[in-house]
Amino acid sequence: MTGIRSLVSIVDDDESVRESLPDLLKECGFAVEAFASAEEFLASDSVGRTRCLILDMCMPGMTGPDLQKELTLRREEIPIIFITAHGDETVRPRVLEQGAVECLIKPFSETALLGAIDTAFRVV
């Protein structure tokens, strides 16, 4: 790990995710910012600094894929790890095809999460 801790941003409307996930990632040595919606994330100054985006797929208003498209339009090439509670096995390939690094189905293990983040950092 580098001295400057890489920023991982989390966008999820579910409060418990926003509570628990940052703590875990901090324990693992990442810098973490959590946002309750895509709009909030886009409005923040974290977009340019984010090395990895953990993005909930289903949210009121702008959804995860919507944000992905928006970031592409803005040429913000941030590796994205989708997380979803609605997920099934058919979702993952479709999401990966759309350019995501990984798609994690809630609930996911720490290992799967860290593995995905590792992949994301290697992409860059």
Next chain:
Amino acid sequence: MKNKLSRVVDALPGLVWTALPDGRIDFLNKRWCEYTGLSADEACGQGWETAIHPEDLPEVLDRWRSVLASGKTLEMAARLRRFDGAYRLFLFRICPLVDASGQLVRWCGVDTDIEDRLQSEEAMHARWWLWPPAREHHFRSIADDIPGLVVLMNPAGEIELVNRQVLKYLDTTPEELKGCSIIDTVQPDDRPDVLARWREALDSGRPYEFEARLRRADGVYRWFQTRAFPLRDAEGRMVYWYLLQTDVDDLRRAEALLAGEMRILEMIATGESLPTTLTDLCLLVEKLCTGWACCSILLLDPENGKLWNGASPSIPKGYAEAIDGFEIGPNVGSCGSAAYHGRQIVASDIATDPRWTAFRDLALVHGLRACWSTPIFSQQGLVRGTFALYAREPSTPTRDDQVVVAQVTHLASIAIERNRVEENLRRSEAYLSEAQGLSSTGSFGWVVSTDEHFLSDETFRIFEYDPSNKVTLQMILDRIHPQDVALTWRAIALATEGKNLDYECRLLLPSGSVKNLHIVAHGNRDPDGRLEYIGAVQDVTRTRLSDEALGKARSELAHVARVTSLGALTASIAHEVNQPLSGIITNASTCLRMLAVDPPNIDGARETARRTIRDGNRASDVITRLRSLFAKKDVTTESVDLNEATREVIALSLSELQRSRVILRPELAEDLPPVTGDRVQLQQVILNLLLNASDSMSGVNDRPRHVVIRTRQDDDDRVRLAVEDAGVGVDPDCVDKLFEAFYTTKNGGMGIGLSVSRSIIESHHGRLWAAQNDGPGATFSFSIPRGPVRMTKVKSLGILRARAPMDAAHIMRTP
């Protein structure tokens, strides 16, 4: 002495005479001589005979001789010539004079002038028959006016005198009849009876009667009623018999016709079969119309215009069979023509009648020579058949025959019509009976004042009584379930007030089985003002059982519906559960990491463990909510806050709605009164309406997918919940179908949600309906009484099973 006596005798005011035992006159008193103008010498011996009217003399001499022989007394009348040549009627009284030894010594005679008295009724009555001319004159004057045959007959049975009617009937003269007996004219079959009565009367001397047929001059026998009275002289000797004979032929015929009519009407009334009745009718006519050999009744089949044998007891069999089923026409024998033209057809001689060409040989072979056919009409004037009389000789109907046939065709018409009516009645009764059987519905009549009961067969079957029983109120009460007897008495009390009845009760039958009855009755006053109930009894036992079965099926269906919505919510449920699970795993991982560092981050670990527990509870709550909503549980009633129940449903479905991009706006009324009902079932309905609203907008991309869920209190103490969507709306033509089971507008939908929802709402005494919005979409609403209400009866409650009360603490978290 003798002279003295002579003077006395001469002085007597009467004409007195004596004769020797041999009849020679030996004395005539002075008055006799003065009256006749004859001297005693002239008159003695046979000289007196010149004073007797020549017409009367033979009888006088005849009787005088007979009394001389018998030595008895004699009374007779005869005309005696007066001195001036005028004749006056005298009564001759002659008696024998005997001596002490009994020896006849003289005849004494007294002649009394009765000419004046002859006119007097008393004299006539007393004496006229003593004088033949008076007798005859008198007899004729009376007897000729008597409307009947009057015969004066001597004790030997010989005809003495007859009135004019006798001469006319027998077409004879008095001379020809002289010495004849009335028995000669009596029909040979009747003679023995007539003679027996005659002899009996001779012995007893009492009046007698008989009825016998007397031969008319033309050889026709007619029935006469004869009454005979004895006529006696002063000494009580029977001298003549009077016979009064009255023609009762028409009467007897009319009586026979009447008796026959009565019998046939009785047969018709008692429902005797048509062939039997018509056969009897034929036999009656054959008896009455003696000029005809046989008769037949043919019945017209209106369908094909053919005549079929109705009755022909005496018609030759071969003939009857040969003509059975021939078609009527303008010239088809007597019957075919009569039926065709609708009027009487007389073929007085079949051998020459042009209408008989086709059947001539057939008829003649069977010895039928004349046929007279009369159509039988219905009351509406339609030809129903024909009545035909056949004769073996060329014949035409007499007036009497016409009278008989007019009567019997009328009777035949009644019999045929009655038969048709009864057939129709039987048929409709059969239909009714079948219908009653099929529908398990019996009918009954009840005259309240007399307590008479009339039950249809099906009613008997329902009550399990034999239809031959006469049903009493007690018998009915005996069958009523003991728990329903009071109810039945209440119904009876209502009935006696003239109110209509509509109630249900149970029967407890001897077998121990129980039947559920639905009884509806309508009271009417008959023309006498008596209250009468006509009603129907339906055995609804099976309906009850099938209601329960249907309820069970509905319950299964409701469960299927729930499970179906569970399927629809799977993603939502997964989300609801996975969300906290995700938190738990993440927190637990964090916790472990915090404890693994040196020094361990105890505070951080405690915090993450706390969150783990919280998320665990959250997951548990979701599971509890799901279980209560989707488990197959029995119905319960409790006080339900519809707002709270709605919020729970929203909580459960929110993520599903979000996924479908539905924007839900709850507009829940404040201070909404609680309703009484089954919370889970009501939530089931709300969920169903919400999911339907969401589904209806799945294809909508040009406008926001808004759903408004509203609660409010209606004016009439009802609480309403409405779900308004902006979807495709409802087709007004199909709005009722929406609530039918298995009707669906969705691909993959089962079409049971709304039907189950409606049955749930109805079990809450509520109403569920759909309406097209002014803008896009539809609004589905239900309203239920705010309660407390008793839930509907078990029969429609299959789906509303009692369920354990839900713990308020386990209610879902509101987002």
